[in-house]
Every structure is written in C-alpha cells, then in structure tokens.
Amino acid sequence: MKGKEYIFRSRLVSGEIIFKYDLNGFLRKVIFPEKLSLSHYIWIGKYIPYNESIINKMKKTKADFSIEEIPSDLSFNRFWIDYKYKVGKKRMAENLWNRMSLSDRIKALSYIPQYLDHVRRTGHDQAYPTTYLNQRYFDS
Numbered sequence: 001m002k003g004k005e006y007i008f009r010s011r012l013v014s015g016e017i018i019f020k021y022d023l024n025g026f027l028r029k030v031i032f033p034e035k036l037s038l039s040h041y042i043w044i045g046k047y048i049p050y051n052e053s054i055i056n057k058m059k060k061t062k063a064d065f066s067i068e069e070i071p072s073d074l075s076f077n078r079f080w081i082d083y084k085y086k087v088g089k090k091r092m093a094e095n096l097w098n099r100m101s102l103s104d105r106i107k108a109l110s111y112i113p114q115y116l117d118h119v120r121r122t123g124h125d126q127a128y129p130t131t132y133l134n135q136r137y138f139d140s
Contacts, residue, residue, distance in 0.1 A: 003028070005072075006055055007106060010065035013040055016103050018070070025052035074105045080129070082112050088128035096133040104138075111138035 003025075008017040015033020022028045027050045032041075049055035059067045071078070076097040080090065100108065115137055119126045127137060 004052065005070040006067050007070050007103065008065060008067050009103070012064055017044070019049060019055060021052045021055075026050065027052075068106065068110065070102075070106055071109055074102070074109065079105075079109060079112075082109060083129050083132065084116065085126045085129060088130050090129075093129040093133060096130060100133070104136075108133065108138045 003020065003022040005021070006019045008019065013033065014035055017033065017036075018029075018031040019027060020029040020031075027048070030044075030048075047058075049058055055067055076094045079097060080086070080093070097105070097108075115132070116126070118124070127135070132138070
C-alpha cells in the first residue's frame with residue numbers, strides 16, 4: 001500500500017499507534033500496541049484522524065502526545081547513507097540497527113539532520129555510527 005504512515009506516541013500510552021493513509025490521504029489501517037486500555041480505545045474512536053489533514057492539524061497542537069511521519073525507507077542502508085560518516089565497523093552498526101525497534105529507527109533517522117547541524121556548529125567530532133546508535137544520541 002502506497003501512502004504515508006504516522007506514528008503516535010504519548011507518555012500516557014505504552015507503545016506506539018501507527019496510522020497508515022492511502023495516496024488520497026484517507027486512513028486505511030491502524031496498528032495498536034499490544035496493551036491498550038479501554039479508555040485509550042474510546043479516545044481513539046472519538047478523535048480518530050480518518051483523514052491525513054486531521055493528523056496534520058493534530059501534529060501542530062500542544063498536547064501530551066506527538067505525531068511524526070514515518071520515513072518510507074527505514075533500512076540500514078538509508079541510515080548508512082544519511083549519516084555520512086563511513087568509519088568504524090559497518091557490520092556491527094548494521095547488527096545494532098537490526099535489533100532496534102521501529103520507533104527507535106524512526107528517531108535515529110529523524111535526528112540525523114539535527115545532529116549533523118550540531119556537529120557543524122560546535123566543531124565537535126562526529127561520532128562513529130556504532131556510537132551514535134549505541135549511545136542513543138537520537139534520544140537527546
């Protein structure tokens with residue numbers, strides 16, 4: 001299925017909720033975490049973002065949750081290319097990547113531009129890819 005995917009996170013919900021939209025921006029699939037309370041199902045039923053325009057409005061609100069678009073390519077190869085620092089043990093970095101959760105992969109990829117900008121502005125050395133993943137620089 002082509003289209004966009006978004007990940008919903010909240011400190012009030014353990015796990016993430018994934019919303020998948022088709023090319024026309026209509027909701028086609030919702031993936032819930034294994035444990036979700038009845039009150040959360042009721043909230044989702046009431047406020048479900050059935051259209052991509054609704055989820056974009058929700059992203060702009062100041063609330064106890066975050067919504068982020070999931071990159072279409074979450075492969076290690078994409079990480080390796082985007083990180084732009086091909087040093088250290090590639091196989092070890094790939095093994096770390098393969099053990100990461102979907103949520104952590106999204107965070108790691110999404111944070112790369114901010115991290116590279118920080119390195120450029122401060123003059124600090126860029127961390128090896130394995131260090132970036134192991135030390136969870138993307139959780140900063």
